[in-house]
Amino acid sequence: MQILMAHFKNYKKEVLSAIISIFIVAFVAVWQPRLLQYVLTAIVQDNQVEVRNYGIQLIILALVGIIAGIVNVYSAARVAQGVTSDLREEVYTKIQNFSFGNIEKFSTGSLVVRLINDMNQVTNMIMTIFMQVFRVPLILVGAFILGIITVPRLWWLEVLMVVLIMGITAIIFKKLGSLFDKVQNLMDKINTQAKENLQGVRVVKSFNQEGQEINKFNQTSDTLNNVNLKIGYLFSTVIPSFELIAYVIIAAAIYLIGGSILEHPSDIAVISSYVTYIMQLLYAIMIGSFVMSIFARGGVSLKRIKEVLETQPDVVFKDDIPAEELDGDVEFDNVTFAYPDADKPILKNISFKVKSGEMVGIVGATGSGKSSLAQLLPRLYDPTEGTVRIGGHDLRDVNEKSLRDTVSYVLQRAILFSGTIASNLRQGKADATNYELERASQIAQAQEFISRYKDTFDHEVEERSSNFSGGQKQRLSIARGVVGKPKILILDDSTSALDAKSEKLVQEALEKELKDTTTFIIAEKIVSVMNADKIIVLDNGRLVAQGTHQELLENSPIYQEIYATQKAREKAGDIIE
């Protein structure tokens, strides 16, 4: 709730007008039966002047009600939309401050659901607050008091009704809360099952498992159905029993009034409004339970949003450090790193130094920690122990913008965004000129296919970049990486979909065009990094050897072994890429 409060502050005027108008609406709702009663009394008494007076008042009241109602909807919608979209922006900005570890922990899907679905629940809740919540207690109390004033001697009837209804409500809503929780969890499960089914649609079909998938899905769906049924049955008993209580009370009231009509003959005129008050009480309580169910759901959503907002980013850049030009020296000083929540470190006591402009190859088996090591350079994660330095500065003491300008990381999986080729390449350098784009795509061996498009760099990148092949995507992703002429470039197995010839061309172009750039190349094949100034060999998270290809061949048994097997297989014509 505090989260919402903070945002309500920005909409003081709207909040105020929503509250004032809802008070008016509530007042109108409560006062109207009373006026009605006056009119009827006047009719009974044959007092035409009063009939007209009260009649006009009734009409004015109705008009006031309409205007206040519209003002209320307007203000409530303003507040609800304002607060939700501000909150959504706050959450999104927060997510943009997350480290990659934070995002993985939540999972992309869950973050999207929180930003869309949960926010909608919050909108509903805010609308309800300003359109119902303030009204319900007002009508409740107002109808209660006016009812008692109307026929004071029957006060105990109303009290009895309220006590009975409140009692039932209390029992049932406790149950309802836990049921809503279950619904939410089952919705998650349904979502996951459907998502996996769509992702693996080819597997499902080729194994003829449609029937099995349907069974699995139906099981979950039926479980959800059972919970929904329980909720439905609860509501089904609640509302009629409320009505029954109210009806019996009304009948009792009329009976009692009728029985003593001779002592209080004027009570005839009040019966109708008394009935209206009881019905209003009932109505208020029913709306109240409806509101509570919206609150139950909205509360769950707010909790999920709060979780995002309260998460501390794993990696925080210090604000007070001025931007400065860094050079391409890199140093790992006894670095140990474990992923959040992992029990074993993936990198252990890694130390090495790289001079500006060098080309560094990183080799080792799957799971040896190559990508993990590379991810520490752009500070996607912080080391658990030890220090990573760029240009002599501890990364934890470097200005974020300086780091981003210095380090460029080309990922294993080439990700493009829908837009144009140019808009994707300019992500590497916002103000890149056309000449710079061309130069970058030449380095990445992308110029050839780009120039074949009529609209060259303005060529559209479709959703999920489905209009590019794997090799083209990697080339574009490399071009994006080099367009800003970074001091440090990391190619994380980013040429896997390129043929050997193109891969070589990329490396040669890098050497020529980005002479001063420190380049890290993560590769599975030694061939890819043979010409590097330095090769780092990782095994099981440890740096087991470093040096040039020749040095390693002489000194490192592990390197020798890897190279021998690869070479043997290459000779056998096995490795050709």
Add this chain to the structure above:
Amino acid sequence: MLFTIIFTWAQVEAPHYLGLALTALTKYVEQYFNPATRATASMDDFYQALKLMLIFFILNAIIMLFTWVITSRFNAHSTNNMRENLFSKLQKMTIKYFDTHQDGKILSLFNSDLDNIFNAMNNAVFEVISQTALFIGTIWMMFRIDVRLALVTVASTPFVVVLSWIIMRKARKYLDAQQDEISNLNGYINEQINGQKVIITNGLQEESVEGFKVYNKKVRDAMFKGQFYSGILFPMMQGLSVLNLSIVIAMGSLWVVDGTYSRAVGLGLIVTFVQYSQTYFQPLTQLTSIYSMIQLALTGGRRLATIEEQAEENQVPTGQELKSLEKGVKLEDVHFGYNENKEILHGINISVNKGESVALVGPTGSGKTTVMNLLNRFYDVTGGKVTFDDVDVRDLTLESLRNNVGIVLQDSILFSGTVADNIKYGKPNASQKEIEEAAKQANIHDFIMTLPQGYNTEINDENSVFSTGQKQLISIARTILTNPPFLILDEATSNVDTVTEEKIQKAMDAVIAGRTSFVIAHRLKTIINSDKIVVLKDGKVLEEGNHEELLKEKGFYYNLYTNQMAFE
């Protein structure tokens, strides 16, 4: 339905008896205070009316209970049916649909549209039926009791209808816009967060937030308008209802004053019609208050209906059963294009004899994956035919065809569940022994045994229990377990280290051995070991033969081989 009618009857009758009770009471009081009639004054009529009113009230509540139970059962079950039907409809649809539609949009049918429909049904279906019945019932009762006052009560209706129609049209427009803007925002967020690594490493967070603001603002504006227009209906109707009430009272009391009605009758009539005027307006008010809910459900219904209209895979129920493969598989003059105006395969002939292994090589975009898509009918040829034992695949039952064709995809997919569940995916009743045997053949058993829970370790596609290479081994084990006579293998481009690659190679050998197979090959060893190599380029078969023969030809394959180009 029957209940609804009884319920409505009870609801309409109850105020009638309330009015009767009041009239009786008034009469009693008048008679009592008039000395002439005091002796005959009796409360009997009053008690009689009261008794009837109470009976109708109780009846009302009981019927309501029944109706609610029935409708909530109906709603839950029908939503459940819709959900299950949607899912099983999806299972029957063609691959083409999934290749051309975003998963996220299909998923939103489960998340948001079905939810909207369920909500609306819970609040609306019963409401719409009962309110409509109540509306008609009220009109009928009013005219039965007093035509004049009834006419006064309904006089304002045309005005109300026109007014609400105008507002509803606006509301509908903006509610539709709201849904569109939400799905655009959804798309943006989804893409951005999926590419978050690129955003972080390029320092694009602020730009991303800026882009977000544009979409967010559009959602905000559209939602505001949608909520405003659908929201003002309710207070307007409520106010109009009170205005109508005043008209009824004014006219009623006028007629009492000028003597058209006697006082006792008139008072009773006014009280009754005050009730009726409210019941008369209640349906209008109630329906407008849930208008946005109904509108959103209609949108959801439309979206579900478009799925329902999608083409299904032809199961060929009357087709031949493919028992096993005796002769082999052939592609005969196959033409195919994903779009009508863009043909990708231009008359391809390939034959695979029983027991043979055929490697398909060629550059990106040559149509290799497309060929694979045709073999087990993910897509159908546009010209020529694909035959199994000389029978056109379109004449075989789809199930028997796919039972005989095993597939190992380039991108390995894991499902949430245990490791064992994933391996026995194609054969759910496999024994633990069979599972382990398959895993051993696929070279993944040893690794599985190092996991804390072994075969019972819970995995999903996202978590990192398995590396890419190991995922591929699992999917090979999955195929080995189903033991298909014909096999399609799409080798992954090598993103794995040499040790894992060795394992994959061995696993591939194991799965190919003794089977008829079709391999989209990237590894030279696979290619050289195959019985026949087919070189595909630009949708045509360029060369065909074994390794030595093709080298001798000194053609495209020779160039690929000598230039060390990738067999992408």
